[in-house]
Amino acid sequence: MDFQLTQEQQELRQTVREFAERELLPKAKEVDEKAQIPASTWKKMADTGLMGLPFAEELGGAGADAISAALAVEEIARCCGSTALSYAAHVGLGSAPIAMFGNDQQKQQFLRPAAEGRYLGAFGLTEPHAGSDAGSTRTTAVREGNEWVINGAKMWITNAAEAGHLIVTAITNKDRGKRGISAIIIPQGTPGVHFGSPEHKMGLRGSNTHAITFDNVRVPAENLLGAEGDGFVQFLKVLDGGRISIGAMAIGLGVAAMEAAVSYARERQAFGHAIGSYQSISNMLADMDTELEAARLLILRAAWLKENGKPFTREAAIAKLYASEASERACRNAVQIFGGYGYSSEYPVERYYRDTRLLTIGEGTSEILRMVISRGLLGELA
Amino acid sequence: MHAVVCVKQVPEQNSVKITADKQINSDGINPIINLFDEYAIEEALQWAEKNDGQVTVISLGSDDATDSLKKALAMGANEAVLINDPALEHVDSQSAAKVVAAAIKKLDNVNIVFCGKQSTDDETGQFGPALARFLGWPQLTYVFKVHELSETSIVVDRALEDTLETVEASLPVVVTAVKDLNEPRYPSLLKIRKVSKQPIPTWSLGDLGLGGSDVAGNVQVADRVPPPARPSGEMISGNVQTQVSSLVQKLVENQIL
Structure with missing residues (x-):
């Protein structure tokens, strides 16, 4: 049993605290009122290495452990909830799946720019009819030649419209139930991806949340994350x-x-x-x-x-x-x-x-x- | 180019307590890099990056001061040295400058030293000028902009009370930084991890060829008391017209208007 944070964890935490108090806290009220996080905030967070905090150094990350990563989110949230949500979604949902299940090519193409903070990542799981019951996903991805063709809709997706890439879950084999769901990476700007207006939310208003529809969205077959059916x-x-x-x-x-x-x-x-x-x-x-x-x-x-x-x-x-x-x-x-x-x-x-x-x-x-x-x-x- | 930055670790706030023996007790107050020294670090880093140079940070202090040195390393400095010796516990500014000058001479080929214009704890403002004297180098104090810095010369703007001065000097030189010389960067989280376990070389007075008698000091603090509390404000009552005329009258009386 050791309840003491390591020297490294203490120093990382202190640095994030100072950063958040100086850079995030003074803007938090405005971020909420304007429902927008300034681009300069993401730039500064990227410069410190926050955007890729838990990812490997070789992939543009800072190589921090899971405890430091949790402490960083706490410190950011203490100063600005909206920034914390978009940050947590970027790291934990938009980027982590590629670190966990992606191949080398996907890590270089998608994780690296996200970890370096060149863009935000997003993860599309929830659907209008499938929130907690994510096994009831209706979005489909059909293989046509060397492409996946994606159709369907997602709901409540943090960072969606700003994200450089979006990881979505879709049915690739309807006969296999939950084992027929796969995760696919959609790069920003892919035709057929439509974002709804930002949702008007009760709180965390600076962190933008969108509905998304996919209308014959075509991505290369190699954008499948991990094995088919593992989603x-x-x-x-x-x-x-x-x-x-x-x-x-x-x-x-x-x-x-x-x-x-x-x-x-x-x-x-x-x-x-x-x-x-x-x-x-x-x-x-x-x-x-x-x-x-x-x-x-x-x-x-x-x-x-x-x-x-x-x-x-x-x-x-x-x-x-x-x-x-x-x-x-x-x-x-x-x-x-x-x-x-x-x-x-x-x-x-x-x-x-x-x-x-x-x-x-x-x-x-x-x-x-x-x-x-x-x-x-x-x-x-x- | 080899730049040295002198970094002092100070309490974050001035809410320190004065002990029975007139020393400052900053227990429980977060230690930070002296505000002006952060600008000095940033300026050294920027010019070292442009000139493909290197930056060494030096702090005179207790082992705790390694925290500030590690922060400077995580900002991008290449090397750090702590000067720590029991004889330096209550050292005055002049002796501190003498010791740091000896350390700078011990380092290789230093072309320029950046310091903050003063520390936010003792506020003597003597360290930089004294350091220049012990090194026998020119000093450029109150620098708010560095226009050019080469291996041989430097051009800066100095902010004096009534004058802004542009000065050129030959290197080596001591520069003291004012606030807003630049925007100090945050330490890199990756570098924090890397320097976290890195030992910081520590030099004693003996390592610098000095002894206790060299730092005996010429200044003794005879007394330290907290400044008198600020008088509390006065609420002006009455209707708006009375309030405004009363306020104006007070501003005139106090020679503010």
């Missing part, structure tokens, strides 16, 4: 890693809310005393600290298992479930502590509350995660 198993593995990211993001938003609430509870006076001196308030702060600390331990353990090549599906599900719900409570109570001001956009806590609300939904709803976890306990029931 379902691949995305389950991808989502396991994605859950660590989303959990880390939840902690970052929760910590931001807690820090704002602590500072307000020290300053705001009521009945002649700082409101933090009343137990109703201080107990809320103590609960935030306790739950966020517990969430961080769960996330770091799941990341440690991932880094060490051990199974982590259950641990990632537990960590993401707990962290996202703890974060929601922390942000909810931060708004409560701020009172009327908390409900106003004058203070950032309403934004944290809106931002964190996604995290019990995206990359596995709390309900699906409870199902995953309880199935581990109960096994298959008759």
Whole structure:
């Protein structure tokens, strides 16, 4: 048992924290209001090596471990939720599948530019009729000569319209059920890919989310990721890693809310005393600290298992479930502590509350995660 | 071109405590690279990149100062040296300059030294000029732009109180940087990983051919007290008209208008 971060992990975390405080925090309100992350932000993140943080140095990455990668997402989310979501989707969903399942050619062609931050990556799994039940995918890819011809639609795809490449899941053999789903890489600008307008969301508004339709989209046969029919198993593995990211993001938003609430509870006076001196308030702060600390331990353990090549599906599900719900409570109570001001956009806590609300939904709803976890306990029931 | 940058590690905020023996206690305050030294590092890196040169960062401090040296390495510096000796614990600016000058002489073929114009903790502003004196080199202080830098000469703009001055000097030279000389880069995360376990060479006074008597110091801090707290603001009450005329009157009284 060793709860100490390594020197390297501490230094990476501190550097990302300083970067996020200087570059992301001052813009976070505007990013939310304008529903846009400035291109200069991505450029600066690329210059530091953040965009390819966990990928191999030979592929343009920084070669960091899974724990550092989770800490980086937490630090980014503490300063800007929207940037954290687009970043986590770029690394964990748009790029990681190529690092995990891609061949050398695909890694050079698609992972390298993404890891170097020359563009964002995106991953299209969810469909209008298939969210949690991703096995019900309807998008199809038919082999014609040396090409895949893709038709169908995707929904709620982070970074879609900006992405340099898009990894999509599609049925390549309808007779094989889940084993007939494959993942295919579609480069930006491929004819027949149509993006809907950016969704108007409750929170994380700076991170653009789109519906996509595929109308006879043709890509080379070699853009198949891994083996035909592996798509379902691949995305389950991808989502396991994605859950660590989303959990880390939840902690970052929760910590931001807690820090704002602590500072307000020290300053705001009521009945002649700082409101933090009343137990109703201080107990809320103590609960935030306790739950966020517990969430961080769960996330770091799941990341440690991932880094060490051990199974982590259950641990990632537990960590993401707990962290996202703890974060929601922390942000909810931060708004409560701020009172009327908390409900106003004058203070950032309403934004944290809106931002964190996604995290019990995206990359596995709390309900699906409870199902995953309880199935581990109960096994298959008759 | 071989550039040396002198880097001091300082507390991030000025909310330090003064101990019973009049020393500064910065426990629990995040240590950072002195603000002005970050500009010095960036300028050295930019010119080294243009001139295919190399950058060595030097810090005089305790083992903790390796954090700042590693950060400078992760920004792109090639080498780092820590000067650490028990006799240097309370060293004054002049003696610090003497020690660092000895270290620069020990390094090979240094053409230029960049420092911040002052440190944000002691704020004496003496280090750069004193260093130039001990090296016997010209000094260019308060530099806010470097126009040209070659193996033999440098052209800079200096920001003085009432004058902006463009100066050319021959190398070797000591340059002190003001804020906004450039936009310091963030350390590369890849390089942070690489330098994380890298040992930083440490030189003692003995390594530099100096002894405790060389750094005895001419300045003794007789006392240190926190500055008096700022007087609290005054709320001007009344209707808008009274408020405005009262505000204007106060601004005139205080010679602000």
